[in-house]
Amino acid sequence: MMDRPVCLIENTKEGKLVVNAKAVSILSRIGQPVVVVSIVGLYRTGKSYLMNKLAGAKKGFNLGYNVQAETKGIWMWCVPHPTKTNHTLVLLDTEGLGDVEKGDKKNDIWIFCLAVLLSSALVYNSKGTIDQDAIDKLKFVGDIADLIKVKSHDNEDEEAEFSMHFPIFIWAVRDFHLRLNVDGRQVTEDDYLENALKLRKPEKTTRDADYNRPRERLHMYFRSRKCFVFDQPSAKKEDLQNMDNISERELKPEFLEQTKRFCDYVFREAEAKRVIGMVTVTGNQLGKLAAMYTESIMTSKFACMEDVAQTLSDMENAAAVQEAAQHYENKMKENVVFPTETLEPFLELSRRYENEALQIFLKRSLKDKEQRFQQQYMELIEQKKKEFCLMNEGKSREVCEALIKKLCGDYEGALSKGSYTIPGGHDKFRKDLKEIEDKYHLEPGKGLQAETVLKEYMVSQESIGNTILKSDEALSEKEKEIEEEKARKKVEEMEQKVREMEECLKNQKLEDNKMSVERNMEGLFEKIAEERRLMRAEVQRVIAEKEREQDFYEKQGCQKQADMYRAQIQDLRDKENIQGPAWYTPIVDTCKKVAQAVFPAVIDVVGVVLQAKVEKFGNSLLKPK
Template sequence: MDSPMCLVENADGELHVVPGAIKYLMGLNQQVVVVAVVGLYRTCKSYLMNKLAGKRKGFALGATIQSKTKGIWMWCVPHPEKRDHTLVLLDTEGLGDVEKERASSSHNEEEGGDTQFVQFFPHFVWAIRDFTLLLEIDGRNVTEDGYLEHSLELRKGGGRKNLMYNLPRECIRNYFPSRKCFVFPTPTTPANMPRLDSMDEVDLCGSFRTVADTFCRFISQESCTKTVKGGHKVTGRMLGYLVNTYVETIAKGPVPCLENAVLAMAQIENQAAVDEGLAVYQRGMEVVKALFPVDMGQISTHHLRSDHQAIQAFMNRSFKDKNWDFLKALAVAIAKHYADLLLQNEDASEKKCAALLEKRSTPMAQKIKEGIYATPGGYELYCNHYDNMVAQYRAEPEKGVRTGDILEQFLREKSLEKSSILQADKKLTENEKKIHKEKERSAVLEQEKKAAEEKRAEMDLP
């Protein structure tokens, strides 16, 4: 992402997600580290976020009392420390803007209902700008973190004033067990503050640059991959689902429930994992499908390999698939597609085998038409051609799984033809034998007649 884009728009007090930003998140399959900044406007929040992005410009800093950040702006950049992770920077509109009316809301929570989510809350980093005080408490030097913890101490006693004082501190103490503090000196002179975004780093106060560099290193090294209940890592795509759910829920009035949002996201994400797994399987089987017809060993080998790849793709994307319901759905979808492929392979084999037999039997059909086999001994000639045709068919490679079945069916169909030629040959042979015998008998009679004539001739001699 070359520059920040608005993720959640604040228009007249109503929140709306920006479709283009959500689309960008939905296309982000890497796990994300989310860093969000909140605080009073005109306190250099955007400057720090630009620095985290490694850029001089990006988030609008502004130089007037009018806040430049309306809603929530997002900037996705490669994480400087974590490989294959995206750093998602969220810059919120400043609190205390004189043009905005602020309202508070309350909601009922089950006792201890949110404590289980504390482990998934981010680090709480308190950045104090223009810090000119001494880091001392009761005459003792304290660290920046010590100063923060001192600031979070609760006041004793009742009353509305103490209650309002303690409430935000209790929230920070209860929901952010990991806390860090940075105190920043003034970055430059008051006269130069309006052009802070255009100033070179070397022109800023040296002590400010030192703290800013330390701050950025801490954020880069200590910020964890975003997770939800169950320890599941969140990708950009999943973050997009969550943002949509949160904003839609807020627009309806109630406070978003993290668990319900995660469950809704899990349904969408797991169905997408099923679809992705099936697509991986189908792409894997396209290789063997292009070779149809193939034998059972080939298609089975490709099936097992593609099935494994599909399950791997599903596992990489699936999320909170309790009882493996979605994995089972993937298995059913794969089984159905495999069954369809088996039928297609059988059909391809049947067509190829039938075409081969048709090609090999055509010369014999022509000989039958020409009466080649309609002679005595024609059956033997027919059988020689018949056996040769079958041998040629068997020798043809890559006929697929229906090789034997189609040949058997073909031979059954040819049995009547073969029997007819045999019967015809028998009749022709019997007739030939009768004729031969008749010729032999005629020859004998002719011989006898000649012998009788010769004998009469001898008797007539004087």
């Protein structure tokens, strides 16, 4: 997709962050889900090397061997994901934190928060060991709550929800030269990290609180933590200054093996980026998220994930409405041959393309609050269907009128010559009109307006027929009365036939509207149930992770922290255990309102359809597949 990285978020000379339009344009062309891996850390710690390895390239991100920081802002490289089919791997290399030339600590915090907000996996890169100095340098974790909000309204405990929306956390310790020993026993890299994150207890002083705070936040914010330690790549200084040019044979085997394990873990464990509500993010949506988060931080001084997610949802939902409606319109234009002989072939094709359009809308739509966009979609499809119906009827009228004009040539000529204003002329007039009618009925392809157009023409000829009848000297007055009565009944029969046909068409359209409502509501109901099923699975995962944290603190004897996690777990269980009418009644009520707005004549069927679906599937819709 890209042969080299581009700047996604530029750090201007004025100390502001600005999204690069070129990078957003690149992302806009990526419709696949994206796995986003960001790396943060102090400058000159080898961040770019790891990102190049993830990209499967020796060169790309600037490795920056000088004492000055090379990467400014956040740079992006999009490549096909090496293990996840139909996914794009988006690598974000961030400006080194702690650049003395920048002189603005707020800028570092902004960069760090954007990396957190945009990522599926966040890699923190440091050198040496995980000691107090290394954790102090990760002070930005403690400032996240000031810049990131989950919900737009005040929520004192919203920090507890961060782990549901934050990326997995990977600590990469570079140039590690110690043995992995804790208290005289050999441990894993992960044990080494968790031991470094133990709290100081009891917490008696401000200094203790400052020591514990970043550790508590790392546990609370990042549901999954992983550690990798790396040997120095080479003992030769010149090799370290020329990493993108030397061959792997010149690097330590241990370093290469550690790098491979790191890359394999990222490819395996980093999932597609999601936003609030378990919505999988595409490249196109990632570009919008980057722009909105950056704008929020620059203007509001904080980013609200709920607000940004809702704005993204509104944009995507509006696009989903237009894409689905355009698909329906294109398919109808391509495949319906106007006029259709009856209404059913038209409705059959319309239903087929409505189904396709509905799937397009449901697949792309996100978190459609109160189904506002579903209503817009249904209204737009119904409008387009009516337009095609009118087009079908208009074409039918055009064909029928042309046919009558063709069949009436001799008849019109006879009229103009006065051929019927002779004794016995009325009988000839009636037979000629009957011949026209018979030939008209035999002609195929007339469409829905066949009877209407014929009736209108025959009615238009009645005044002429009456004039001819009254002047026909071959008929007695009694015979004229009989003929007049026949003509009147003929018109009544034709009008009755047209009324019956119109009633039939009306009923067909009404039934089609009912089916349309059923399809829309069933599709929506299943989509919401699937979203809820996914959310419940996510909540269960978060509960398991918080139980792990609770156990971690209980083993340390930190009862205050353990009790906090216990309360969070109970709150999550209370929220996810909503069953029966409590969860689906609001959906059914909203569906009724939407259907009533679009199809008021068929509102009665909506409640029946949805209730039947609830009774059929019930809470089984919510069980994990």
